[in-house]
Amino acid sequence: MADPSTYRPAVGTIPEAPGVYKFRDAGGRVVYVGKAKSLRSRLNSYFADISGLHPRTRQMVTTAASVEWTVVTTEVEALQLEYNWIKEFDPRFNVRYRDDKSYPVLAVTLHEDYPRLHVYRGPRKKGVRYFGPFAHAWAIRETLDLLLRVFPARTCSAGVFKRHDQIGRPCLLGYIDKCSAPCVGKVSADEHRDIVLDFCDFLAGKTDNMVRRLEREMLEASQELEFERAARLRDDLGALRRAMEKQAVVLGDGTDADVMAFAQDELEVSVQVFHVRGGRVRGQRGWVLDKVEAVDDAAIVDQFIMQFYGDNTENTPREVLVPVLPDDAPALEDLLSEQRGSRVALRVPQRGDKRALMETVARNASEAFAQHKLRRAGDLTARSAALQGIQDALALDTAPLRIECIDISHVQGTDVVASLVVFEDGLARKSEYRRFALREAATEGDVASIAEVVRRRFQAMLREAASGGPNPGIDPDTGKPRKFAYPPNLLVVDGAGPQAAAAADVLAELGITDVAVVGLAKRLEEVWVPGEPDPVILPRTSDALYLLQRVRDEAHRFAIAYHRQKRSKRMIASELDDVPGLGETRKAALLKHFGSVKKLRQATVDEISGVPGVGRRTAEAVVASLAAGGKS
Structure with missing residues (x-):
């Protein structure tokens, strides 16, 4: 845990101009992006008495290791830059207004x-x-x-x-x-x-x-x-x-508006949006998200509108009805109008049908928030209890906020592949998942395969750390985290003592001492610690074991999916291997054109020769080969 005073900018070095700022962690990863009318006033508030900060803000400033800023000239520029950075860096502590599902x-x-x-x-x-x-x-x-x-x-x-x-x-x-x-x-x-x-x-x-x-x-x-x-x-x-x-008229015919309302407490905020098109409610969407700072409705409106319409320009309505106007409402209107190509009004309804609909949306936000509290109370407590339980059971120095798990998949030693999945704060982080096609240890069993994957994963991390530069964990070309930049607190391998020992031996060989390793055996769900003669037995109903099982099962699912994909490609390609004169490029072209070998087998010579790069003689050879294969 970092002390914010160690990276606080020197007195007088922060400008009083408007701008956008970024907090980075020790590995150079951007963890928070914000904007301010006065950078000096805003940033100084983060370095006040840490005990007086909002809980999530306190967690953010102690996770960060540095802060930097960019000065802009207008509020519109600040809005655009903040949105672009949030989209580019996907900061951990920024609220992301994204649905937990994709609405049809x-x-x-x-x-x-x-x-x-x-x-x-x-x-x-x-x-x-x-x-x-x-x-x-x-x-x-x-x-x-x-x-x-x-x-x-x-x-x-x-x-x-x-x-x-x-x-x-x-x-x-x-x-x-x-x-x-x-x-x-x-x-x-x-x-x-x-x-x-x-x-x-x-x-x-x-x-x-x-x-x-x-x-x-x-x-x-x-x-x-x-x-x-x-x-x-x-x-x-x-x-x-x-x-x-089925779509009752709620506003005057032709009204084109989005109506949004919020309900919040100190830690979370509920957002509801009704989409009104042609005077009718055409759709409804909702979110409940963690708050990073103690903000009021005006600040939430400011954050939400920019992120919600940033990638949704085609559906920006003529009116956006909100419960309260943010301070930079004129700048938001200008930006939305520019995206839409015609004037967009941002306003608070005062009376009539629009005000009545706003009250309905607000009731929905409050109701969704209440339901969320009932559902999530157990979830948040369970995740925290699971991480604390793993820490206690394995005698770790800190809770394993980042867990990685490796699983091997094959059929009798053929098409050997491996998966690596990542869980942060008890939740899957799918953008960090990785797949491996095994080469060296493919025929030597699961223990050797585990060792190969661990070696490749951590050698890549060491190479990236040794690449130099102010932020070795960040790709200088893209500005995004490198593939293997961040080590886990806990590495889980699918298997018992031998698999866990193999992973631990590789880490020791590479000189990595700050990553804990365990093996999770499927049969009795035993947790094996390298060097220990007996496994750790977690209670069957414990949150800690449930989290480890979820991590292991997700790794297994991801590995199986990759293995099936590779096996399917190999089987498809093998049916065309005997066609004389048909190389990999033309094989790929045929499969792309027809979609499957089954459809290719039903095609005529003329249809096959119509594929770019495939001549009539080759097409006749394909038809003859597939026909012979079908008879056999």
């Missing part, structure tokens, strides 16, 4: 010749229009099921579309009139695009025109005695109205 949206692929409607999760792409987010994927599918009878647009994947185009028959949705079947030419590309655009208009809130048009067409069909068509239009109207009922 309804995507419309307008960039394709035949646009597709489908459920989507992930980053936004150009040429795709998104509606949502929705709380559940089933809500999208339910809405689509209602609307496809009115807007029979394509919902199938590219592979399904291509297959039905080849066989000349539509899928089931085409037969039951929930798809206009553009794959078989029932409608042209332009006609299908018109259907999709009408669908987009309806979801965007332009519902009145659509309803009036269908009512008019139904009346005309009835007057012309086309009763079947009139009945179909009547059913379409019913489907539209049921879809509209």
Whole structure:
């Protein structure tokens, strides 16, 4: 634990100008990023009496070993720089407004010749229009099921579309009139695009025109005695109205706004956002996060808006309604307006429907916070108890805040691979996971394989530490932590005494003395400490054993996944090994084009020779080889 006074800047060296600052730990990793109107005033507050700091702030300044800053000229520059640094360095102590799950949206692929409607999760792409987010994927599918009878647009994947185009028959949705079947030419590309655009208009809130048009067409069909068509239009109207009922109008038609509210205590904050598009609530999202500093609602609004809309520029609304305006509200408005390409208003609703909706969002934030407290009380206590239990059971100097675990996977000594997973503060840190394809010890058993992985992992750490520079743990080209820059407090290997002893011997050979090693045996869940004749037995119901099991099981899962991937590639490649004149490059091109050997086996010579780099003679050889392999 560092003493903040050891790295406090000299008196008078901190400028009074606005800027952005970074705290780094002893390895050079950025652990916190912040901005301030006056750097001197802000940074001096971190070096006051440590006992008077917020608990998370106290943990941050004692973890850090240095502080640096960058002076800027405007608040907009400070906002942008702070956001960019948080995104680049992923500081441990910064609040990251990211969902614990990926919320689904309804995507419309307008960039394709035949646009597709489908459920989507992930980053936004150009040429795709998104509606949502929705709380559940089933809500999208339910809405689509209602609307496809009115807007029979394509919902199938590219592979399904291509297959039905080849066989000349539509899928089931085409037969039951929930798809206009553009794959078989029932409608042209332009006609299908018109259907999709009408669908987009309806979801965007332009519902009145659509309803009036269908009512008019139904009346005309009835007057012309086309009763079947009139009945179909009547059913379409019913489907539209049921879809509209699912999204009640809460604000004036055409209102495009995000409404956000917060609930907090000294340590955590609950955030709720309602997305209103076309006057209707289209989606809802929520977070509960740790606070790093004692901040009020205005400061939370400031932090949240920049991070939430930083990667979400396509969905920035015309209005952002908040419970209180931050000090730099004009700068935030300018930045959001620049991202959107048109004016964005940031304001506090005072009366009417918007104020009533704000109160509803606030109630949801408070309710989510209360539920979180009930769920998380045990989780936080359990994680702390688990780390403390491991420290006590293994007689460690400190709690193992960073645990790494190694597992080996193979089938009778073939395709030997290993995984290394990382847990920090009792939680998986998947960005730090690593995979190893074993070479030297692959045929010598698990003990030798464990030794090879430990040697490669810690030799890499020593090389990075010896690379020189002010921050040896940071890659000078990218500014990000190196792969193996940070050692664990505890290294867990899957196995018993021999595996743990092999890992400990390698560490001793490399001169590393500050990493504890244990082996966790699967059969009796015994914890083996190198050099000890008997294992440590943890109570079956203890939080400490549960955490070690989770770490070991995650390493096993990660290793198995990698092993299956390698074995699958090897099996696929082996079926093409006997084709004369077919090298690795053209093998890869064929598999990429057809997706699998099964589909390649079904392809004709002409289809195979159409792949770039594959001639007709090679295509004939591929067909002949795969046909012979199938018969055998």
